[in-house]
Each structure stands twice: as structure tokens, then as C-alpha cells.
Amino acid sequence: MLFDESNRLRPLAHAVIPGGAHTYAKGDDQFPEEAPGFIVRGGGCHVWDADGNEFVEYGMGLRSVTLGHGYAPVVEAAARQMAEGLNFSRPATIELTAAERLRGALGVPDRMVKFAKNGSDVTSAAVKLARAFTGRDLVAICADHPFFSTDDWFIGTTGMPGGIPGAIRDLTVRYRYNDLASVEALIAEHPGKIACLVQEVETTEPPAPGFLEGLRALCDRHGIVLIFDEIITGFRWHVRGASHVHGVLADLTSYGKALGNGFAVAALVGRPDIMELGGLRTDRERVFLLSTTYGADTHTLAATMAVLDVYEREPVIEHLHRQGRRLAEGVTAAAAAHGVQDFVGVAGRDSNLIYVTKDGDGERSQAFRTLFLQELVRRGVIAPSFVVSYSHTDADIDRTIEAVDGALAVYAKALSDGVDAYLVGRAVKPVFRPYV
Numbered sequence: 283m284l285f286d287e288s289n290r291l292r293p294l295a296h297a298v299i300p301g302g303a304h305t306y307a308k309g310d311d312q313f314p315e316e317a318p319g320f321i322v323r324g325g326g327c328h329v330w331d332a333d334g335n336e337f338v339e340y341g342m343g344l345r346s347v348t349l350g351h352g353y354a355p356v357v358e359a360a361a362r363q364m365a366e367g368l369n370f371s372r373p374a375t376i377e378l379t380a381a382e383r384l385r386g387a388l389g390v391p392d393r394m395v396k397f398a399k400n401g402s403d404v405t406s407a408a409v410k411l412a413r414a415f416t417g418r419d420l421v422a423i424c425a426d427h428p429f430f431s432t433d434d435w436f437i438g439t440t441g442m443p444g445g446i447p448g449a450i451r452d453l454t455v456r457y458r459y460n461d462l463a464s465v466e467a468l469i470a471e472h473p474g475k476i477a478c479l480v481q482e483v484e485t486t487e488p489p490a491p492g493f494l495e496g497l498r499a500l501c502d503r504h505g506i507v508l509i510f511d512e513i514i515t516g517f518r519w520h521v522r523g524a525s526h527v528h529g530v531l532a533d534l535t536s537y538g539k540a541l542g543n544g545f546a547v548a549a550l551v552g553r554p555d556i557m558e559l560g561g562l563r564t565d566r567e568r569v570f571l572l573s574t575t576y577g578a579d580t581h582t583l584a585a586t587m588a589v590l591d592v593y594e595r596e597p598v599i600e601h602l603h604r605q606g607r608r609l610a611e612g613v614t615a616a617a618a619a620h621g622v623q624d625f626v627g628v629a630g631r632d633s634n635l636i637y638v639t640k641d642g643d644g645e646r647s648q649a650f651r652t653l654f655l656q657e658l659v660r661r662g663v664i665a666p667s668f669v670v671s672y673s674h675t676d677a678d679i680d681r682t683i684e685a686v687d688g689a690l691a692v693y694a695k696a697l698s699d700g701v702d703a704y705l706v707g708r709a710v711k712p713v714f715r716p717y718v
Contacts, residue, residue: 283660287332288319295320306713307344312666314656315707324351326673329664338678338685340665345514345634348540348602349592350673356543359588360581368579380583384541384549387590389522390531394557396550396571397578401513401538402431404550405480407560407572408534409435412478412507414569415556420472422465422506424481425456430511441714460490465497469504478507478534483515483524486630494530501533507556513538513548518602518633521593545585546576598672599633605670605679606632612683613637613668620690625697626654628668635668642697649701649709650693656706657689 292310295302303309310319318331327350329339342348349356363376381395398404409421409431421435430436437443438451455472458464459481469476479501483489501508510532515524517540525531533556538548550557550572558564560571576582592598610628617623625640639654641647658665663685670679696704 283316283335285316285318285331285333285335291332292319305344307666309713311711312713313710314652314659314705316656317659318664326350326352327671327675327678335662337659337662337664338674338682340663340682341667341669342671343544344539345518345667345669346539346542347544348517348671349543349589349598350671351544353543353592353673355592356545356585356588360545360585363581363584366580368581369576374578374580374583376580376583376587377578380578380587383587383590384537385551387521387593388537388551389526390551392554393551394554394561396557396560397583398548398550398572398574399546399576401511401536401548402433403572403574404536404538404548405509405511405513406431406433406435407550408507408509408536408552409478409480411534411552411556411559411569411571412509414559414567415507416477416505418475418477419453420476421454422468422476422479423454423456424459424479426459427482427485427511430480441712442716444716459485460487460493462493462496462500465500469500469506474504476504476506478509480509480511482511482513483528483530484519484631485514486636489528494528498530507534508532510535512536514634517541517589517593518599519631520599541589542582542586543589545582547582547586592672596672601672602633602670603631605674605676606635606668608676609668609670609679609682610635612679613686616683616687616690619687620694622690622694622697625650626690626693633670635670637665637668639693641701647701648711649705650696652709653696653701653705654689654693655710657692658685661685661688 292302301309318335320332321329322332323330327339328336330336384395385391385393413419423430434446434450435454438446439454443451455468457468479497498508510525512523512525512535516537520527525535534550534552536548536550541547541549559566559569610632613628617626627638628635629638630636639647639651641650663682692704
């Protein structure tokens, strides 16, 4: 498999785009040297790169393309709306229709909705509302969850805090997932100062019995706003999200990704008494909540409602879980067949699988992750994760399991001979690092 055109384009991209990509998770440092550098088109769960190579893709736009690339009902709905205009000087009627439709789909008819273009903005808007509503400054985040926002309140806590003043960093404190005692200790350490708790409902590890309920009770007891980030879990765990699965409702919840099947849409959904601080029906000091030129462009909202249509009439969630489970079982069987089951495995919900790669000492390894990625690419699979879409067929899963089997044969040799004997070029690196 050749990547001549991708290799030609790479230095050109780095000359005009910092990092060569507009999304860190899509950067060259996240993929092997022998990998497609640029995708030209996609259909379903298949993509074609700049050199004409075809791949089965997983992750699908950082989990945003849940139905499939170029999914006809969604594209057609957006195209019809585009012909009627995208953006006007007053709200479009579709803004009201889409907001009502979303809260109906989520089963929260008494909540308010604010649309935007990405998850970072709506989650940051939730934090701003919480600070205004409580009159407090501190934000408590779950330290075990990987990402909440591109804004300073979160990035200042990562391994890449350059450009963020120390005073801002000091306003975010952390607790541990599934550790209610750590939350209680944090509240006791900062009495009456924490505005909100922010966390994903679930990532690779499900919430322990009573943990989410305990968070809800602590927030109620201490006047803290509970914020759930359902950017990933919304419309993937369940149409109504992971909070519905676990039966705990936050005060403010952010949604995105699957909501638009790749179109740029996100939503903040929350209690009216908090959300109205950003509106025109409050006696309190107002909050400049979200105000973006393109936050509710009409074609994106048409696409969003088409996505909701598909979820309502077709077994999308069931398909995601079934195909993910089938893939997980295939990967597990292949690892056992090659004797590497202690070094390679899958984790997370069937609908949102990641894989784990370890070295001969049983430690997480970026070098072995790179090797696994490299060998999958050689066999026609792009898989920064094993997150499936509605377009992944049985044939696609079978092809992937066959690719995994071949990749693990090389992995087993690398455990014996050393990874450098099989890895081409440098290893991938974490996004959050202070230096290149």
C-alpha cells in the first residue's frame, strides 16, 4: 500500500496549518508513519485516501458519524434546507422546531435547549451558567475523564496548559471517578466555593452502584450544579443518553457528535431556572450564554432532525451494540489464538469500544499501539478506536477481525523480538504534552 500523495501533501499542510490538521486527534503524531495522511471521500463506514486506498474506518470522525458517511436521508434533508437559505437576521422557525424535537427525543419536555457548533462551547456555557447561578468560582471536574472543552477552565488542567494564566488554572479542582469519598473531601476542602461538578456519565468503566446517585445527592445538599457531558454517550448508549440508562438526571447536559452525524451541531439542555440566566425572562444579572453566527444554521438543524428521524424508526442503538459486541468477541478470540490476550484487549461499552495495547512488561505502550495501528492500516482498516457506526455490516466486522488476526500475528513476534524490529518510524504520542 502506497501513500505517495499523502506524503507529498503533508509538508504543504504543515506549512499553512499548525500541526497539519485542524483537530489534534487527527494529527500526524496520532498515527503511524505508514498511514493515510488525508481522506478524500467516504461512504458508509468506508473511506478513500488521497492515494486511492480504501479502508474500513472506525471512530468515524471522532465518534460523530454514527449513521455513516454520506448517509442519504441526512444529506438530503440538509440539501433541501440549504436551497431555502442557511442564515437570516432573525431566528428561523426551524430553530424552535428542532429545540422542541430534541427535548422530546430526550424525554425532558420541561427543559430548555441552546444550540451551538461544538461540544466545547456548550460544556463551557454550562460552566458559565453554573458559576452565575451559584455565585461561586470553582469548577470541579472528574480527573479520570479525558476531555471536556478547549477553553481555559479545562485545558489548564491538562499536560498542555501553555498560554493559560495560573490564576485560571487554580479555579478548576479535580475528583476521582467512582470515588464518592474524593468528591466529599473536595467539597469539604472548598466549602461553599464549588459552582459545579462536571463529568461524563460513563467512559470505559461503568459508574459504580450508587456513585451517580451520590453525586446527585451531594450536589443537591451543597447547592452545586451537576453537569453531565454526554457529547459521546448521547445517542450512542441510548437515544436518551447514558443518564437515562443510569437513571440520574443532571441540571445541565451537553450533547453533540452523534446528534448531527458529522454536521457541526451541539446542544446544551438544562433546567429553565438556570438556562434563563442567558435569556430575556430573568430578574437576575444576565449571562452572555451562547451567541454564534452559525450556532443554529438551518441546514444543520434539518440534518439533526433527520438524524432523530432515523433513530426513531430504525434500530440504530441496537445495531451499535450488536456489531460492537461481535467485534469485541472477534478481537478477544484473535488475541487468545495468538497468545497475546494479556497484552491486547478491548474496553468500554460495545457501542463505544477502545482497545488497550501493552508491552512485554504489561505496561500501556504507545509503541505497541502504533504497531497495531500500522498493521491494521496495512490490512485496510483505520482504527484509532473500535467505535462502530450504523453502517458497519457483518462483512465489515468480519474483514476487521481478519485484519486484527493478521496484526496480532506481528504483535506476538514484536513481543518476542522487540517492537523496533517491526515498527516503521516513530511511535504515536499523547495529544496533551507540553513539547513536541
